[in-house]
Amino acid sequence: MSQAQSKKQSNKETNMRQRPLSKGERLLMRVGVAVILITVAIIVTIVVIATLDNEEEVVLPLENYTHIVSSDLTYIIGDNGSGSFGDFTYFQTDDEKDLAIHSILMSSDAQNPLYILLYRSSDLEDTILTFFTDNEETLLLENVLLLDLDDPINADVFSVQAVLSLGIPQASPQSLITFYVDYNEEKEAFFDTVWSDAINILKSLENLV
Structure with missing residues (x-):
């Protein structure tokens, strides 16, 4: 190919690139872009649906019961230095949860x-969970407080002096503290045995139903 022919061919290709798209070409381009966007949207939808289907629904057991946190234990069962336990005035606030406690x-x-039941929501024994579920209406009216050991806010519960003094086993998925409160000055408040096995926990709680 001569230099003149090469230059002519180059000018022709340049003109082709620079010319405006025809109406038909613009329509085809729009259709192509729309198809790509629809395809991407379908793929994303399928991925999201598949992910949601594979996720396990997290249901917190015993969520209807009144729960406390580790810092509350100091004011409930902690030695207050005056020969008795706790300081219930700590919960005399305008907060609805504190008032319930x-x-x-x-x-x-x-x-x-x-x-006071300390339990792991991820590992609570079925017999205890069933007992609380089946007797919820009655137990909600009783003097029962719960603390979820799996809640991050309770990560330091076993460093609370009130808990350490009771010797509660950290490895147990549940432990029941029975605290006898007595407002008679002639008698002192005291703790009953702390149970960590399901059989004795249920025996203690069956007195309430």
Whole structure:
């Protein structure tokens, strides 16, 4: 090919690139872009649906019960330095949750002990979960407080002095503290045995139903 022919061919290709797209070409381009976008949207939708289907639904057991956190234990069962335990006035606030805890604490006495269940929501024994589920209506009216050991806010629970003094086993998925509160100055409040096995925990709680 001569230099003149080569230059002519180059100019022709340049003109082809620079010319505006025809109406038909623009339509084809729009259709192509739309097809690509629709394909991407379908793929994303399929991936999202598959991911949601594979995720296990997380249901927190016993969520309807009044729960406390590790820092609350100091004011419930901690030695207050005056020969007794706890400081229930700590819960006399405008907070709805604190008021619920305070109401339960003030309903406890030597005849109606306070029960505190420390449990792991991911590993709670089925018999205990079933008991709380089947008797929820009754137990919600009793002096029962729960603390979920799996909640990150309770990560330091076994460093709380009130818990350490009771010798609660850290490896157990559940432990029940029975606290006899007595407002009679002639008698002192005291703790019953701390149970960590399901059989004795259920025996203790069956008195409430």
